[in-house]
Amino acid sequence: MKRLLSMALRNVGRNRRRSLLTGLTVFFGVMVIVNARGLMWGLQSMLIEDTVEARVGALQVHRRGYVDSADAAPLELSLPADEPFRQRLLAIPNVAGASGRLVINGQASNGRAQTLFVGRGVDLAHELETCPRSAVTVKAGGSMLQPADADAALLGSALAGAFGVGVGGSVALQATSPGGRVNSLDVQVKGLTESAFPFENQRVAVLPLSTAQGLVGMAGRVTEYAVRVHELSRLEETADALRAALGPDVEVHTWRDLQAFLRDVIYRQNTLLGGVSLLLFVVVLTGIINTMSMSVFERTREIGMLLALGVRRRAILQLFLLEGVLIGLAGGLMGALAGRLLVGGVAALGISFNISGIAAVTVLRPQVTPLFVAAAVAVAVSGSVLASLWPAWRASRLDPVQALRS
Amino acid sequence: MRLLPALLLLLPLAAAAAGPTAEAILKAYDAVMGPPVFEAENELTSVREDGSSRTYVMRFLKRDADKFRVWFREPASVKGQEILRLGDNMWVYLPNLKRATRVANRESFQGGDFNNADVLRVNYAGDYEGTLVPSDVPDTFCAKLKATHPETAYDAITLYVRRKDLQPVAARYYASSGKLLRSAEFSEVKTFAKGYDRPAKVVMRNELVPARSSTLVLRSLSLDVEAPPQRFMQTDLGR
Structure with missing residues (x-):
């Protein structure tokens, strides 16, 4: 040989x-x-x-049935926005962070024009530990929302463009509570966001959680929790552990389920x-x-x-x-x-x-x-x-x- | 001592001069604007902020606070479309699909600047607590309405009604934040049925975007209608 x-x-x-x-x-x-x-x-x-680090989170937790009708942003399917619930999520192995959000549909107007918007109320105290890159999408000239901010918003750049409103300007947001109460608030534009996803640019306004809750009369409630994990490779097993821990009233989806396009x-x-x-x-x-x-x-x-x-x-x-x-x-x-x-x-x-x-x-x-x-x-x-x-x-x-x- | 009976006789007159109670105004508004059962033919014109406008002619049938049907007549593009609303659920029937689709419950009435509660769920006496305040509009009474529970469409309403017959003249609708959302003007009071008068025209202005407004004109209205329960079932759509 x-x-x-x-x-x-x-x-x-x-x-x-x-x-x-x-x-x-x-x-x-x-x-x-x-x-x-x-x-x-x-x-x-x-x-x-x-997607995962700037916007969606690795996993999301909703009340059962929410994701099927996510386009309508059903406010009736809500979860408690409190520390005990958040701690239940954080107790699961491989979970690195969790933060509540309230997603609402409504109308934005500047006194001359009106358009539909999707408001994402985020818990600013915990959003960055769940989506560390969420501030990255803010365009130069504006700033990320701070936990102390109220009645403030980040607008998608195209949404803001449709109104001709810039950083420092204000828009009136209008939304309806689950019970049918119409409410409206003037919010100050703190920054404009730019994303690779056109929908984000055209429709989304990011609001402090308390502002979104006030707009739809849902103090103490959120419609979703975004969850960050330590290791993305163990995503499915973490999702299963969350499902087991939270019971049948709650649904858990991975970013793959939520971002079918990607x-x-x-x-x-x-x-x-x-x-x-x-x-x-x-x-x-x-x-x-x-x-x-x-x-x-x-x-x-x-x-x-x-x-x-x-x-x-x-x-x-x-x-x-x-x-x-x-x-x-x-x-x-x-x-x-x-x-x-x-x-x-x-x-x-x-x-x-x-x-x-x-x-x-x-x-x-x-x-x-x-x-x-x-x-x-x-x-x-x-x-x-x-x-x-x-x-x-x-x-x-x-x-x-x-x-x-x- | 002969004066006392005479004074007692005068008391009701004095009360009449002071005007009705706020509660009476609310009840009168409900009776005029929200009869429990009626069938009507309306014309709804919505003016958008870009100056464009759209007019729909529709027939609608209402029963109780939460059941109604709409049949679109004009324009041709929507002819044959129907709507069924039961409580918070709403279905739209599209004749070319021959199918009813469930639609998300939007509070806007037919996409205009009216709120569903303005047209369909009129129950001011049950939803609001009224206080009579001095009116700044001649020949009217003015009532300030404050919501009694969180499920009302508005947090507060200022309502103006005619002194002579309590027919509504104008209203201003406020959000929980105190912001003025909409304002309405009621005009052209007509007799639609025996003993039933109401404004035939309501102009609703969107105060957040003042260039937007919707006008609802009642062509006819009948209180003496049959509205059998089977009319308010999904299976009845398209028939």
């Missing part, structure tokens, strides 16, 4: 240009796949963080990437098959000589397979190393997405897991074996007399 290996090594080295070319094909294939996956994972985790985007990206990877794999495979076939063709006399000297047909097969493995392994390892370094380098630099006007910048940082890199190498090597199989078999089947005569 050792002799076979040294023969294979020498054979690979003998036609340096062809081996290098084949190795480079594998090298680039692995590097591209590692980087594409890294970028995709980086992009997805950026989107997820934007979930589908990620699914489509992964499918696309899978297709592209497969295509790349086939191209690399074809390259190896070609090299090995050429090698067998060129070395027919040599193979005939080996057979004539009494080398077993099985050893010929093993020799050619080994050559394939060596090229695949070398190219794959180098490609994985280069790919990993590139991903790390780009991640360290970061690709900035500066959504127009927002103070903080969203940065895309590609990321790959060691497991994915190892898997890419394994696929490259087994691909090489697969691709060498047919040429190697053909070489081992040669008739020594015919081969020597050629």
Whole structure:
């Protein structure tokens, strides 16, 4: 076996240009796949963080039936806005933070025009520990709401634009209590928010919880709790633990359930990437098959000589397979190393997405897991074996007399 | 001593000069604006802030405080549409789909600036506590109404009624925050049935966006109608 290996090594080295070319094909294939996956994972985790950390929370808790009719923002399905209830959520393992919100539908007006709005009353004392990036969406020139604020609001930039109102201006918000009482309040605009989600820009006003409660006469009540978790990977088990602890009157949804759009985007990206990877794999495979076939063709006399000297047909097969493995392994390892370094380098630099006007910048940082890199190498090597199989078999089947005569 | 009976005789006259009680004004308003059962044909015109306006002609049938049906007549785009409202639930029937869809309960009456409570659930005597105050409008009484429970549409209302027959003239509606939400003007008092007079025209102005207003004109109204319970069932929609 050792002799076979040294023969294979020498054979690979003998036609340096062809081996290098084949190795480079594998090298680039692995590097591209590692980087594409890294970028995709980086992009997805950026989107997820934007959703989970800035707005939705990892999990949300509602009164049963709320999410099915969430568009109507049913105020009747409410939960207590008190510390004991919040502590029940915080007592669950992996829960890092929880904050109550009151989502209301109403009309906003500036004295000249009126439009529908969705008000999100947030518990400012706890919102930042649940959605740490929620302040990030506030455009420069405005400021995040503070716990002491009352009768203040952050307006979606397009919503504010429709009224021609800016930071410091005021709008009248009107909403109806569950019992049918109409109420209206003047709120001061403390900031404008900008989001990648058009609905957020056009319809949403963020209010202090007490202001939202006052508007709809629901002191001490919220319609949802946003929950932050320590580890997103344990999301489902945390959701189950919450369900078990809170009983049948309450429903728990993960960000995947609540943001079906984002979930589908990620699914489509992964499918696309899978297709592209497969295509790349086939191209690399074809390259190896070609090299090995050429090698067998060129070395027919040599193979005939080996057979004539009494080398077993099985050893010929093993020799050619080994050559394939060596090229695949070398190219794959180098490609994985280069790919990993590139991903790390780009991640360290970061690709900035500066959504127009927002103070903080969203940065895309590609990321790959060691497991994915190892898997890419394994696929490259087994691909090489697969691709060498047919040429190697053909070489081992040669008739020594015919081969020597050629 | 002969003076006393004479003075006693004069007392009711003095009371009449001081005017009715606030409670009487509220009861009179309920009797005029919210008869328990009626069928009417109306024209509702809503003017939006951009100056555009829309007019709907509809027939509606009301029974009790929380049951009503609407049949749209005009314009052609909504002809055949129907609405059923039972308490807090509301269904819209679309003739081209031949289906009734449940819609979120919005408090606005047919998308205009009226509140459902302005048109359908009129029960001022039950919902508000009235106080008579000096009126700043000639020939009217003025009552300040304050909600007696949190489920009323408004926190407070200022109501002006005619001195001679207590027909409503104007009203101002306030939110819990004290903000003026809407104001109404009632005009064109007509006799719709024997012994039943009411304003045929109500203009409701949205005080938060003064360019918005809705006008409800009653073309006809009948108190003597049958409103059988089966008319207020989902299965009756589209028939």
